[in-house]
Each structure stands twice: as C-alpha cells, then as structure tokens.
Amino acid sequence: MDILQGMLQGFAVCLTPAKLFACFFGVLVGTAVGVLPGIGPSGGMALLIPLTFYMDPTSSVIMLAGIYYGTQYGGSTTSILINVPGEAASVITCIDGHQMASQGRAGAALGIAAFGSFIAGTLGVIGLMMVAPPLAEFALRFGPPETFALVLVSLTLVGYLGGGSMAKALMMAVLGLLLATVGQEAITAIPRFTFGSVDLQSGIDLVPLIMGLFGISEVLLSLEEIGSREGKAEVVSTPKFWELFPNRQDWKASIAPIGRGSLIGFLCGLLPGGTAIIASFSSYAVERKISRHPEKFGQGAIEGVAGPEASNNAAAQGAFIPMLTLGIPGNAAMALTLGALKMHRIIPGPMLITEHPDVFWGVVASMYLGNIFLLVLNLPLLGMWVRLLRVATSILYPMIILFCIIGAYSVNNNLFDVAMLFFFGGLGYVLRKFNFDLVPLIMGFILGPIIENSARQSLIMSRGQFGIFFASTISAILLGLAMVIIGAAVYSGMRKRKV
Amino acid sequence: MAGLVIVESLRLSLDDIHNPGPGFMPFALGISLLLLSFLVFFVPGGKPKEAGWNWDALKRNLLILAGLLIYMLLFKPLGFYLTTFLLLVYLMKLSGEKGLKRSVVISFVTVFLIYIVFYRLLVIPFPQGILGI
Numbered sequence: 001m002d003i004l005q006g007m008l009q010g011f012a013v014c015l016t017p018a019k020l021f022a023c024f025f026g027v028l029v030g031t032a033v034g035v036l037p038g039i040g041p042s043g044g045m046a047l048l049i050p051l052t053f054y055m056d057p058t059s060s061v062i063m064l065a066g067i068y069y070g071t072q073y074g075g076s077t078t079s080i081l082i083n084v085p086g087e088a089a090s091v092i093t094c095i096d097g098h099q100m101a102s103q104g105r106a107g108a109a110l111g112i113a114a115f116g117s118f119i120a121g122t123l124g125v126i127g128l129m130m131v132a133p134p135l136a137e138f139a140l141r142f143g144p145p146e147t148f149a150l151v152l153v154s155l156t157l158v159g160y161l162g163g164g165s166m167a168k169a170l171m172m173a174v175l176g177l178l179l180a181t182v183g184q185e186a187i188t189a190i191p192r193f194t195f196g197s198v199d200l201q202s203g204i205d206l207v208p209l210i211m212g213l214f215g216i217s218e219v220l221l222s223l224e225e226i227g228s229r230e231g232k233a234e235v236v237s238t239p240k241f242w243e244l245f246p247n248r249q250d251w252k253a254s255i256a257p258i259g260r261g262s263l264i265g266f267l268c269g270l271l272p273g274g275t276a277i278i279a280s281f282s283s284y285a286v287e288r289k290i291s292r293h294p295e296k297f298g299q300g301a302i303e304g305v306a307g308p309e310a311s312n313n314a315a316a317q318g319a320f321i322p323m324l325t326l327g328i329p330g331n332a333a334m335a336l337t338l339g340a341l342k343m344h345r346i347i348p349g350p351m352l353i354t355e356h357p358d359v360f361w362g363v364v365a366s367m368y369l370g371n372i373f374l375l376v377l378n379l380p381l382l383g384m385w386v387r388l389l390r391v392a393t394s395i396l397y398p399m400i401i402l403f404c405i406i407g408a409y410s411v412n413n414n415l416f417d418v419a420m421l422f423f424f425g426g427l428g429y430v431l432r433k434f435n436f437d438l439v440p441l442i443m444g445f446i447l448g449p450i451i452e453n454s455a456r457q458s459l460i461m462s463r464g465q466f467g468i469f470f471a472s473t474i475s476a477i478l479l480g481l482a483m484v485i486i487g488a489a490v491y492s493g494m495r496k497r498k499v
Numbered sequence: 500m501a502g503l504v505i506v507e508s509l510r511l512s513l514d515d516i517h518n519p520g521p522g523f524m525p526f527a528l529g530i531s532l533l534l535l536s537f538l539v540f541f542v543p544g545g546k547p548k549e550a551g552w553n554w555d556a557l558k559r560n561l562l563i564l565a566g567l568l569i570y571m572l573l574f575k576p577l578g579f580y581l582t583t584f585l586l587l588v589y590l591m592k593l594s595g596e597k598g599l600k601r602s603v604v605i606s607f608v609t610v611f612l613i614y615i616v617f618y619r620l621l622v623i624p625f626p627q628g629i630l631g632i
Contacts, residue, residue: 054621167538174531178504181528185521192521193507220563223594224556395605398590401567402583402609410623415574422567429560452524 003129006357010365013358019059023366026063027373030070034077035385037084039400041071042332043218046210047400049340050407057344058359062366064340068333069121069316069367072276073374076113076309077385080106089276089312092284096297096304103300107243112254112302113309114378115246120262120310121371124317127266129364132353136325139350144457145469149478151451154272154328156482158440159489161271161278166489169440172431176444177451179204186449187456199416206339208408208420209445213438214332215404216425219397221432244379250302257287257307265311269318272330272443279315280308317367324348324360327450335442342446501536504529559593566590578628584610 013019033044045067052060075090080097093113100109142150159169182193183203194200246254261283268279287307288297297304320337322328327349329335341348346356353360378385408421428438462468470476508526566589573582587606588599596602617623 165539167535171532171535171539174528174535178525178528178532181525188521190521192525193504220560223559223563224553392596394591394594394596397594398587399609401590402587402613405583406613406617409579409625413624415571418574419571422564422571425567426564456523 003133006133006353006361007129007365009357010361010363013058013362014062014366014369018056019062019362019366020369022055022059022063023066023370024373026066027070027073027370028066028377030067031074031374031377031385032388033067034071034074034090035388036391036396037078037222039218039222040214041068042210042214042336043400044071045333045336046207046214047403047407049207049210049336049343050410052340052343053410057341057346057356058362060340060344061337061359061363062370064333064337065320065363065367066370066373068319068337069313069370070374072309072312072316073114073117073378074385075312076117076305077110077378077382080109080113080305081386089280089315090309091277092280092308093305095284096299096301099298099300100302100305105300107239108246108250108302109305110239110382111244111246111379112250112306114244114375116254116258116261116306116310117313118371118375119258120265120314121317121374122368123262124266124269124314125364125367125371127314128317128321128367131270132321132325132360132364135321136350136353139326142350142474143472144454144461145472145475146478148451148454148458149469149475149482150326150328151447151454153478153482153485154322154330155440155443155447156485157272158330158443159437160485161275164435164437166486166493168436172436172438173440173444176441176446177448178444179209179441180445180448181452186453199414204420204445205411205417206343206446207411208417209424210336210339210442211404211407212421212424212426213428213442215400216421217428217432217438219400220425220429222393223397239382241380241382244382246302253302254306257283257303258310260286261307261310262314264307265314265316266318268311269315269330270321272322272328275331276312276315276319279311283307283311320363324352324363325350329443329446332439332442335439335446339446501529501533504532563590563593566593575626576628579625580610580614581628583613 014023029044029048030041033039033041045064048063048067052063055063072089075085076093076097079085079090079093080101083094083098085091085094097109097113100106155173156166156170159166159173178193180203182200184191184201191201261279264283264286265276265279268275268282284297284304284307287303288294291297291301291303293301319330319334322330323334323338325348327338327347329338338348341359346352346359404421404425405418408417409415411417431438431441458468459466462471469479504525508522508529510522566586570582570586573585584606587609588602591602591606592599618625
C-alpha cells in the first residue's frame with residue numbers, strides 16, 4: 001500500500017464520531033496534564049489506560065497519542081505564565097518564556113509556542129508517514145537474533161541517554177526484565193516466582209505496575225513540594241485572545257528555529273531513550289550557539305521559546321516510529337501505548353502496517369487532526385487552563401490516587417491488583433528518591449517476553465552456539481553498537497571519577 | 500535479591516544451552532543484577548545519592564502509604580464506597596486541606612459521582628461490604 005492510499009484510509013478511519021471524540025478527549029486531557037505541574041504524560045496516560053478497555057484498539061491509541069503530544073502543548077502554558085514547567089520537556093521554555101511574560105509579552109510567547117508546536121507537530125507527522133513504512137519493510141528481515149540485538153541496544157541506549165549512572169539504568173532494566181518473568185512460563189507453563197500465589201500465575205499486570213510506578217509515586221513526590229510551591233506561584237496576567245498572535249517580527253525571528261527544532265526533535269524522537277526533554281534542550285543549545293545575539297538568551301529571546309517548543313512536539317511524533325514499526329518503545333509513554341495495544345491483542349512491529357493498516361494509518365491521520373484541535377484548545381481556551389492551575393493540590397492529588405485505585409481494580413475486579421498498585425507506588429517512590437530512573441524498568445518489563453523468546457529461539461536454532469548473534473550483519477552491527485554505548489558510558493564514568 | 504533470583508532459577512531448571520529451560524532467563528538476569536549491584540553499591544562513586552530527605556514530607560508519605568494499606572484491608576469488609584469516602588477525607592487532610600467540612604463534602608460528591616458513572620452507567624460492580632453500601 002503506498003503512502004497516499006494509506007493516508008486516505010487513515011482519514012476514512014479517523015473521521016468518524018468515535019475516533020474524533022477519542023482524539024479530542026486525548027488532546028484535551030493531554031493539555032490538562034501538561035498544564036498541571038506534578039503529573040507528566042506517562043502518569044496521565046497511565047490513568048486513562050483502563051478507559052481503553054472499553055474502546056477499540058485504534059481509538060485507544062488515538063486517545064493515548066493525543067495525551068502524549070497534547071502534554072507538550074500544555075506544558076508551555078505554565079512555563080511561560082508561572083515559571084513552573086507543566087511537564088519535564090517544558091523546563092527549557094521557562095528560561096526565555098517567563099522572561100517574555102515578565103516583559104508584558106506573554107501573548108507572543110504563548111502564541112509562538114502554540115503555532116511552533118503546530119508546525120513542528122505537522123512536520124513530525126509527515127516524517128512519520130514517510131519513514132515508518134520503509135523502516136517496517138526493512139524490519140521484516142529481522143529474525144530472532146536481530147530482534148534480540150535490537151532490544152538489547154534499545155535498553156542500553158535508554159540507559160545511556162537517560163542521564164545519570166548507566167549501571168543504575170541497566171539495573172532498572174534488569175529488574176523490569178525480571179518482573180516480566182513472574183508468572184507461568186510461556187512454553188512449559190511452569191510457574192516462576194509466584195511463591196504459591198494463584199493471583200501471580202498470570203504474571204504481574206501492566207496497569208497496576210504502570211499506575212503505581214508513574215501515578216502513585218509521582219503524587220508522593222509532588223506532595224513533598226507542598227508548602228514550597230503553593231502560595232508562591234504567581235500567574236503573570238493572562239493575555240487577551242488577540243494578544244496571542246505573534247507579529248511579523250516575531251515570525252521572522254522564529255520560523256528558522258521552528259524548522260531546526262522540528263528536525264532535531266524528530267531525530268531525537270526516533271532514538272530509544274531520545275525523549276522530548278533531550279530534544280528541547282538540544283534545540284535550545286543549537287539556537288543559542290548559532291544566534292548572532294546569544295547574550296539575549298535568558299533575557300526573553302523568542303528563539304529560546306520557538307525552537308524548544310517545536311522540537312519537543314516533533315519528538316513526540318517521531319517517538320511513534322520505533323514503537324509502531326519495530327515494536328520497540330523509546331520512552332515510558334511509548335511503552336504505555338505499546339502495552340495498551342498488547343492488551344487489545346495487537347502487537348506493534350513490522351507487520352502492523354500490513355496486518356492492521358487501519359490502526360497504523362488511523363493513528364497517523366489522527367495526529368494531523370490532533371494538532372489542529374490543540375491549536376484551538378491552547379489559544380482561545382487559555383483562560384480555562386489558567387483557572388485549572390488554581391485547583392488546590394489538596395484536592396487534585398487524592399483524586400489522582402483514587403483514579404489509580406479504580407483503574408487498577410477495574411482490570412480484573414481483583415483487590416490483588418490494588419495491592420500491586422500500592423506496592424509499585426511505594427517501590428517507585430523509593431527508587432526515585434534514590435535517583436533510579438523508572439523508564440528502563442518499564443521498558444524491560446514490556447520487552448522482557450520479546451528478548452527472552454528471541455534469545456531462546458536463537459539458541460535453539462544455533463544448537464547452543466552464541467555465534468548466531470554475530471552471524472548476521474544487522475545483529476552484529478546492533479550488538480557492536482550496544483558495546484560501544486556501554487564502553488562510552490564506562491569511559492565517561494571513569495573520567496568523572498578522575499575529575 | 501539477586502541471590503534469591505539465582506537460587507530460584509536453579510530450582511526451575513536451566514536445561515541446556517541447546518534448549519534453554521524456564522530458569523535460563525531468570526538465571527542470566529540474576530547474575531546481571533548481582534554484577535550491576537556490585538558496580539552501583541560497592542564501586543567508589545557509584546552509590547546512588549538520595550534526592551534529599553525532607554523528614555516531614557517523608558512522614559506524610561509514610562502515613563499515606565499506611566492509609567492505603569488500611570484501605571486495602573477494609574475494602575471488602577466495609578465496601579468500596581465507604582472506604583473510598585474515608586480514604587479521600589484522610590488523603591485531603593494529609594495533602595494540606597484545612598477545612599474538614601470541605602473535605603467531607605468533596606469526598607461525598609466524588610464517591611456519589613463514581614457510583615452514578617461506574618455502577619449505574621457502566622455497570623461495573625464494586626464490593627458493597629457488610630453495610631450494603
């Protein structure tokens with residue numbers, strides 16, 4: 001199927017009331033999640049995963065995708081107006097965005113953030129449309145050794161790009177892989193690590209794990225900031241609707257950063273571990289480096305808003321490519337989306353475009369519409385989002401915990417899942433207090449069955465010879481890349497210790 | 500933990516390398532975890548630094564976790580709606596809500612809305628407990 005035919009099918013799928021509603025609801029929730037500090041896109045998606053049980057697979061992914069790229073839009077609102085990032089990728093927008101707001105230019109900052117996000121998001125979707133089908137075709141050549149190598153390099157790359165200690169990141173990935181082994185083993189049905197529990201025979205459910213790690217632990221961490229943030233956050237006066245449109249000079253200064261940010265973001269999104277945060281920081285660094293007036297950065301340079309906001313949106317679109325075409329989630333949000341698809345018995349990967357073209361092209365087409373919805377939601381409805389910021393955290397956080405409880409219980413109507421929710425909530429909180437990144441853990445959990453099956457199949461095929469992993473060019477290159485990444489991490493760790 | 504995993508994996512049987520058994524993957528992961536733990540906890544500079552402990556906040560979070568545990572224990576005996584109402588009031592107080600009346604009203608309204616949406620509209624049953632609510 002060629003791209004044009006695919007897109008036409010996609011629009012035919014998503015221009016139905018149910019899909020349009022799923023898209024609109026997703027971007028609405030995403031914007032709210034982005035606006036509200038304390039809950040990131042992963043937490044927001046985790047809260048709504050149980051809702052996907054009542055939806056078809058395409059609507060589920062459309063909604064979850066909408067939440068993910070919607071948070072990138074919403075996060076800029078709080079960054080600019082109150083100098084608090086609504087979500088992590090909008091941290092960099094605080095620097096120049098809030099300065100612009102303090103100078104009475106909040107409207108221009110918000111406007112260029114929204115329009116820049118729209119342009120980058122649209123370019124990102126075009127990139128997704130062009131890159132995904134040929135990549136999926138290439139991935140059809142992957143056998144068990146190549147799949148094993150790909151998952152391994154993804155886990156090491158996530159650990160490397162996440163920042164912090166590689167050893168800690170790999171430890172989390174191994175923990176995730178171990179958690180994935182709990183339950184009945186796929187081939188022999190022998191129970192592993194169930195310790196006699198009937199509830200654990202079917203393994204640890206994804207929903208309580210994710211909601212605990214990203215929902216409950218996020219709330220516990222955010223509650224630690226009570227008293228330090230409340231009462232101190234002052235909202236710079238909300239601009240009027242007509243003030244939100246950038247003038248000609250703003251556009252002239254911003255269009256090139258938006259273009260560059262889109263490219264940087266898209267490429268970052270393609271990499272496992274290449275998050276929107278990395279994209280926005282990279283874009284800011286590039287803009288400051290090449291600017292004729294770098295001294296203006298930090299003082300309200302519009303380029304410092306346009307570039308990063310464009311790049312974090314483009315990264316959000318680009319991140320779907322490895323997840324949809326290879327079945328490899330590059331970050332927590334993609335891991336959640338992949339988990340949701342698996343719950344609907346759809347396995348993302350090279351066969352997705354051929355076996356479920358309605359899902360793939362429907363999601364891609366919905367992103368065009370989602371970006372339009374977001375432009376409408378973020379500009380005219382700005383006042384509503386500002387009012388949302390005033391909801392007391394003493395009400396918001398208990399409600400989030402309640403949603404998590406309902407979500408976990410509704411999976412199997414089993415109190416055991418609620419117990420798992422609380423357990424992983426506590427575990428996630430402790431791990432984050434000790435600066436362990438949870439993204440490798442969730443990736444390990446989701447990719448665990450894939451890596452185990454591919455390793456076992458490879459060893460069966462080769463009659464126990466490990467050389468099979470280096471026999472094909474693709475797997476040899478991927479494993480070589482994994483070794484280079486580990487080597488680079490070891491080297492930089494040794495250099496830091498010498499300093 | 501790594502030790503526990505390795506012992507349990509050996510019990511599950513590794514079989515042989517031509518046809519790995521159910522214990523193969525956990526065994527490999529257990530060994531990896533042991534090595535990584537050594538690197539993280541015993542190599543100089545590798546020990547994870549805590550993010551900074553605010554003891555008041557920690558106490559509050561421990562109280563929240565304790566509350567969640569009690570909630571779980573009372574879930575079936577008292578039923579979902581009553582325990583959830585009590586939990587919400589408790590969590591709001593711990594989250595900084597000053598007035599008890601406001602917490603009670605908001606909790607009641609929330610639980611009522613959940614009853615309407617989940618039980619009446621979506622027909623999702625929650626345990627009703629000994630009080631029948």
